[in-house]
Amino acid sequence: MKTSFADRLIAGVRDKGPLCVGIDPHAAMMPALFGAPGPDAAAKWGVALVERCVGRAAVVKPQAGLFERWGAAGLYALEQVCQAATRAGLIVILDAKRGDIGSTAEGYAEGYLGAGSSCPCDAITVNPYMGVDTIEPFVSVAEREGKGVVVLARTSNPGSKDFQQKLIAGPEGEPLFIHVARALAPMIARLRGPETGWSGLMLVAGATGPAEAARLRATSGDALFLVPGYGAQGAGARDSMAGFVQRPNGLEGGVVNASRSVAMPDSAKGAAAAKDWERAIDFAIAAAQAELVEAARAAAPAAS
Secondary structure, eight states: OOOOOHHHHHHHHHOOOOOEEEEOOGGGGOOGGOOOHHHHHHHHHHHHHHHHHHHOOOOEEEEEHHTTTHHHHHHHHHHHHHHHHTTTTOOEEEEEEOSHHHHHHHHHHHHSTTTTOOOSSSSEOOOOOTTHHHHHHHHHHHHHHTOOOEEEEOOSSSSSHHHTTTTETTTSEEHHHHHHHHHTTTHHHHHHHHTTTOOOEEEEEEETTTHHHHHHHHHHHTTEEEOOSSTTSSOHHHHHHTTEEEEETEESSEEEEEEEHSSHHHHHHHOEEEEEHHHHHHHHHHHHHHHHHHHHTTTSSSOO
């Protein structure tokens, strides 16, 4: 039987810390060290970043859209990065935000979560706003393959208020993201890991809304969270864990993503030599991981 995604992710977090390193090849920010901005440079940079994560972080999150901008060559670059991360033993969350009906969703699910995927990942982000039936194909493949599904709930962008935070059933109602989380309860149960009790049906809970994240936790129970918004988007380590829960060794409940602040720090952008770039990235990953681990452990109960 395949080890569940949730159990693998929590094992990695307990070993290395909750940092998830975002692999976002922004063309305007690509270090010249890797060549002119384009798919070849994105592949070289992404694979090099994967190598820096080994032993320092357990989870990476490639952003599909920033590779897809270069067409077929960009998709090949994304495949190279995901394959390198998988070979290195990292947990790969592909940020693709897919979502469609019936056989189309099945195609997406098999293409990324299936055993024969050329772009291997352990989990994929999906958009729930076409309905629960559009998530089912992803959950079915995830059950079979020991993978995860990451559902958008309360995201970190300012526009999340336009729909996700709208109250349903009047001013005394609940925001839409709470209705989404409640509707996912059966799927959360289906992807629950037998060892840790956490579920691989993850929810996106932006660090820029700590109160909403805490409310989302109260509704979603054992669902792991993917938390964007930490670092360059302005949220601090403690707010990033507002939806985590107290465990004996501190706060636990998912991973906190950092992209630009870790993968493209100012000290790395102008690096003239590979060693200088590696040193800057190593420092950025270590600093972010240490800050998050400290915030999690600061909440641990004092020994009696």
